[in-house]
Structures are given as C-alpha cells and as structure tokens.
Amino acid sequence: MSRMARPRKPLLSRARIVAAAAALVDAEGLEAVSTRRLAGELGVSGPSLYNHFRTKDEILEAVADAVSAQVDLSMFDEGDGRDWRTALHDWAVSYRAALTDHPNIVPVLARGPGRRPAGLRVADAVFGAMVRAGWPPAQATYIGALMRYFITGSALGSFARGFVDDETAYDPADYPHLGQAHLLAERREKVDEGAFETGLRALLDGLAHQHAEVAAAGVTGRDTSAAAEG
Amino acid sequence: MSRMARPRKPLLSRARIVAAAAALVDAEGLEAVSTRRLAGELGVSGPSLYNHFRTKDEILEAVADAVSAQVDLSMFDEGDGRDWRTALHDWAVSYRAALTDHPNIVPVLARGPGRRPAGLRVADAVFGAMVRAGWPPAQATYIGALMRYFITGSALGSFARGFVDDETAYDPADYPHLGQAHLLAERREKVDEGAFETGLRALLDGLAHQHAEVAAAGVTGRDTSAAAEG
DNA sequence: ACCTGAACACCGTTCAAGT
DNA sequence: ACCTGAACACCGTTCAAGT
Numbered sequence: 001m002s003r004m005a006r007p008r009k010p011l012l013s014r015a016r017i018v019a020a021a022a023a024l025v026d027a028e029g030l031e032a033v034s035t036r037r038l039a040g041e042l043g044v045s046g047p048s049l050y051n052h053f054r055t056k057d058e059i060l061e062a063v064a065d066a067v068s069a070q071v072d073l074s075m076f077d078e079g080d081g082r083d084w085r086t087a088l089h090d091w092a093v094s095y096r097a098a099l100t101d102h103p104n105i106v107p108v109l110a111r112g113p114g115r116r117p118a119g120l121r122v123a124d125a126v127f128g129a130m131v132r133a134g135w136p137p138a139q140a141t142y143i144g145a146l147m148r149y150f151i152t153g154s155a156l157g158s159f160a161r162g163f164v165d166d167e168t169a170y171d172p173a174d175y176p177h178l179g180q181a182h183l184l185a186e187r188r189e190k191v192d193e194g195a196f197e198t199g200l201r202a203l204l205d206g207l208a209h210q211h212a213e214v215a216a217a218g219v220t221g222r223d224t225s226a227a228a229e230g
Numbered sequence: 231m232s233r234m235a236r237p238r239k240p241l242l243s244r245a246r247i248v249a250a251a252a253a254l255v256d257a258e259g260l261e262a263v264s265t266r267r268l269a270g271e272l273g274v275s276g277p278s279l280y281n282h283f284r285t286k287d288e289i290l291e292a293v294a295d296a297v298s299a300q301v302d303l304s305m306f307d308e309g310d311g312r313d314w315r316t317a318l319h320d321w322a323v324s325y326r327a328a329l330t331d332h333p334n335i336v337p338v339l340a341r342g343p344g345r346r347p348a349g350l351r352v353a354d355a356v357f358g359a360m361v362r363a364g365w366p367p368a369q370a371t372y373i374g375a376l377m378r379y380f381i382t383g384s385a386l387g388s389f390a391r392g393f394v395d396d397e398t399a400y401d402p403a404d405y406p407h408l409g410q411a412h413l414l415a416e417r418r419e420k421v422d423e424g425a426f427e428t429g430l431r432a433l434l435d436g437l438a439h440q441h442a443e444v445a446a447a448g449v450t451g452r453d454t455s456a457a458a459e460g
Numbered sequence: 461a462c463c464t465g466a467a468c469a470c471c472g473t474t475c476a477a478g479t
Numbered sequence: 480a481c482c483t484g485a486a487c488a489c490c491g492t493t494c495a496a497g498t
Contacts, residue, residue, distance in 0.1 A: 107337060107341070110340070110383070110386050110387045111337070111386060111387060112387050112388055113387075117404070120400070120404075120405055120408065121404070121405065123405075123408065124404075124405035124406065124407050124408045125407075127407045127408065128406060128407035131407065138424065139428065141421060141424075141425070142421070142424050142425040142428040142429070143425075143428070145384075145421060145422065145425035145429075146380075146384070146425045146426070146428055146429030146432070147429075148383070148387055149379075149380055149383035149384040149387060149425070149426075149429060150376075150379055150380045150383055150429070151383070152383050152386070152387050153340070153378070153379030153380055153381070153382050153383025153384075153386070153387075154375075154376070154379040154383070156340050156341060156382070156383070156386070157340045157341060157342050157343075157378055157379060157382050157383075158342055170350070174347070174350075174351070174354075175350055175351065175353075175354035176354065176358065177354050177355075177357045177358035177361065178350065178353065178354045178357065191371060191372070191375060192375065194368065194371075194372050195371070195372040195373075195375035195376040195379070196376070196379075198369065198372040198373070198376055198440070199372070199375075199376030199377075199379060199380070199433065201436060201440070202376070202432070202433050202434075202435075202436025202437045202439070202440060203429065203432050203433055203436055204432075204436065205432075205435065205436035205439050205440075206431060206432025206433055206434065206435035206436035206439075207432045209432075209435050209436075210428070210431070210432060210435075
C-alpha cells in the first residue's frame with residue numbers, strides 16, 4: 001500500500017468539486033463549506049482543491065454560476081413569440097425559482113453578476129431582447145439591472161425569515177402597527193410570495209407605462225423594434 | 231504596574247464597540263473584522279468583547295442596525311403632508327443613501343430585518359402609513375417587503391461593481407449584445423443610479439395603478455384612509 | 461463586573477516531497 | 480500533473496484567574 005501521491009487518473013475535477021460544494025451548501029449552508037470539509041466529502045485532503053481552483057471563493061462563485069445557468073432564457077430568443085413584458089415576467093419567475101431552490105448560495109450570487117459566465121449570459125439576453133422590443137439601449141441596461149435588484153433582493157432578504165416566532169417580541173409601544181399586522185399571523189412564505197408577485201406586477205405595469213412614452217416620443221432614431229415583431 | 235485585570239471604569243461599552251466596528255467595516259470591509267483586530271483597535275484583548283456581545287455576529291448586526299437607524303422616516307409621520315406615493319419615494323431615496331454610504335455592511339443588512347430594532351421600526355412605519363393611506367393590510371405588508379427587496383438589492387448587487395474593466399473580456403460570440411451595450415462605456419455608478427431611479431419610478435407607477443383599483447373596489451370594509459386625510 | 465492570557469478546535473493557503 | 484502531510488498565520492469562542 002503506497003501513500004499514493006498522485007493517482008493514475010485524477011481523483012478530482014472542477015465539475016466534481018463544484019457538484020460537491022453545491023450539495024454541501026444546499027444541505028448545510030455556506031458556513032459549512034471549509035476546504036478541509038469539502039475535500040473530505042470528496043475523499044481527498046484539503047490542499048488538493050488548489051490544483052483545480054485558485055481560492056475557495058472561486059469555488060463558491062462557480063456554484064453560484066451553476067445556479068445562474070439554471071435560469072430559463074428561452075423567452076428572450078428572437079424566435080419566441082412572447083412580447084417583452086411577458087418575457088420579462090416569465091424570466092423573473094424562473095430566476096426567482098432558481099434562487100429559492102438554492103437559498104444558501106444567494107448571498108454569493110447577489111453580490112453582482114461579476115465574472116460569472118452564466119450571469120453575464122443572463123444580462124446579455126435581457127439586454128438584447130429589450131433593445132429588440134424598442135427600448136433605448138440605456139433603458140435596456142437599466143431594466144436588466146433593476147430586475148436583478150428586485151429578484152435577488154427578494155431571494156436574499158426574505159421577510160419570512162426576518163421575523164421571530166414569538167409574538168410578544170414586538171412591544172406595541174415600540175412598533176405601534178406591527179401588532180395589528182397579520183405579518184406574524186399569516187404564513188411567512190406567503191408574505192414573500194405575495195410581495196414578489198405584487199412587486200413584479202407593479203414593476204412591469206410601470207415599465208409598460210414608460211415604454212408607451214418612449215414609443216410615443218420615438219420619432220428620433222431608427223426603429224429598433226421592427227425585429228421583435230417579425 | 232499591575233496587569234490590571236479589571237479597571238475601575240469599564241474600558242468598553244456596546245456603543246464604543248459598535249462605533250469601532252462600523253469604522254473598521256467602512257474602512258476595510260467585512261473581512262477585516264476579526265475579534266482580535268477589533269479589540270486591538272479598542273486597546274483591549276480579543277475575549278473582552280464577549281463581556282458585551284455574545285457573538286461577533288451580534289456586533290455586526292448592531293452595526294447594520296445603526297445604519298438602518300439613519301434612514302429618514304419622518305415622511306411617514308401622521309402629521310406629514312406627503313401623500314403615500316411621495317412618502318414612499320422619499321423614503322426609498324433616503325434608505326438607499328444610507329446603504330450606499332456604508333456599502334460594506336449591506337450584506338449583513340440585506341439578509342432580513344431580523345431582530346434589529348431599527349429595521350423593525352422601518353417596517354412598522356411603512357406599514358402604518360400605507361394602511362392609513364387606504365391600502366389593505368395585506369398589501370401594506372407586501373409594499374414594505376417589496377420596497378426592501380428592491381432597495382437592498384440595488385445596494386448589494388451593484389451592476390457597477392459587476393463588470394470588469396477589460397473590454398476584451400466579453401467575447402461577442404458569447405455575449406452578442408453586450409458588445410454594443412454602452413454598459414461598459416458609460417460611467418458605472420450612473421448605471422446603478424439610473425437603474426434605481428427607473429425601477430423606483432416603475433414600482434411607484436405600478437403601485438399607484440393598483441391603488442386606484444383598490445380604491446375603486448373599496449366599498450367593503452371600513453374606510454381606514456380617513457386618518458390620513460385629517 | 462470586566463479584563464487578561466492560555467487554550468481549543470478550527471480556518472485558508474503555501475510548499476516541499478512524492479509518484 | 481496531481482496528490483500528500485506539515486506548516487504558517489490566522490480564526491471565534493471558552494474559561495480559569497485576577498482585581
């Protein structure tokens with residue numbers, strides 16, 4: 001039995017490491033991921049990971065990117081029939097579902113599209129579709145950003161997880177309105193879902209209003225919306 | 231010279247610890263805050279902190295709460311003349327300003343209103359004002375949550391910090407639209423600001439639309455908006 | 461009550477050594 | 480090229496000892 005410094009076939013790969021890290025994050029949270037622990041799950045010793053990733057953070061970024069890659073982008077395809085508003089809605093729902101499926105990695109994902117390929121692919125698809133739908137490029141950029149704010153914000157700062165179970169924790173003298181709020185009575189997840197749906201609808205209603213204004217004033221410049229109608 | 235196990239007057243207080251932690255977070259980021267480092271800034275040894283806080287996380291929560299306490303809530307006062315839409319707008323701007331003033335603590339703040347007194351005070355003020363303005367309690371709850379999603383999301387997942395400087399990093403074959411996007415050309419902070427303003431306006435436009443619907447259908451139930459007009 | 465140093469059980473990362 | 484154990488410079492937290 002040799003100590004086997006290097007096996008004939010690599011024990012690890014980036015894909016195996018990311019899969020194990022994702023499973024660990026899902027099961028036990030971000031704090032559970034240490035290089036020693038993760039390596040242990042993979043049957044190797046801690047430093048082995050550094051043959052495949054430069055830092056632990058790079059591993060977590062890769063996990064976040066894998067989640068981004070699960071977001072459906074087909075509604076932004078040029079051939080897809082959905083109008084921009086419906087596409088944006090369906091995308092937002094798919095995006096949020098991907099995040100709530102893996103809530104523990106959201107803090108990593110939420111800190112920006114960064115250098116993650118899948119995150120950039122999302123930004124690219126939204127931007128392209130909005131420009132095709134007649135939005136000026138500056139507005140198209142804003143839409144990608146603001147939707148991201150709302151969606152990641154909703155997945156991260158869950159109202160649901162924000163309140164404690166003990167109702168007596170909220171002294172009416174301190175918070176005169178929270179007592180009557182059914183905030184605490186109602187099922188927590190329902191608040192998050194309702195707030196997401198209400199906010200998404202408001203956002204899309206408001207954008208539709210702005211789009212109408214843009215279209216009305218749109219005598220200047222080429223008509224970039226032609227492609228979307230074809 | 232005794233080693234002085236306990237001084238006549240306490241060297242530390244919760245307030246001093248929070249102030250030093252906030253300064254350290256602002257200057258060097260969350261990662262710079264270790265109990266030994268923070269204690270060093272305060273001229274004591276690491277374990278001393280545990281006489282005033284149960285965990286390091288509690289210290290960071292207190293820093294986040296101090297930032298929440300800087301958010302202006304006067305627009306929700308019963309005597310204030312602003313209508314609900316203007317109040318919501320002004321509050322959102324104040325909230326975002328507080329966060330962008332202290333960007334490094336936002337990840338802590340964004341993980342939910344939690345047990346932080348100032349965070350709860352914010353939720354309470356919004357809820358109360360929206361109910362007074364005629365929103366049904368369920369909708370008032372949603373509005374507090376969805377505004378929070380958007381505001382914290384915008385402060386956390388900055389588009390600006392999300393893209394690298396090197397333009398050649400974005401191969402047009404991978405991201406067909408990002409090349410033409412002035413995303414990279416335009417000043418980064420302007421994108422975040424523009425996206426925030428555009429999103430906030432859309433959100434408020436959309437909510438105003440829903441409010442009109444609610445008011446039109448509002449024959450059932452007591453008129454809770456009376457107090458807001460008085 | 462409030463501070464200390466020592467100690468425990470960890471970290472992320474580097475590196476020479478092995479095959 | 481890819482894994483190992485040992486080592487470095489850290490962590491958060493506990494605790495007995497001091498005043």
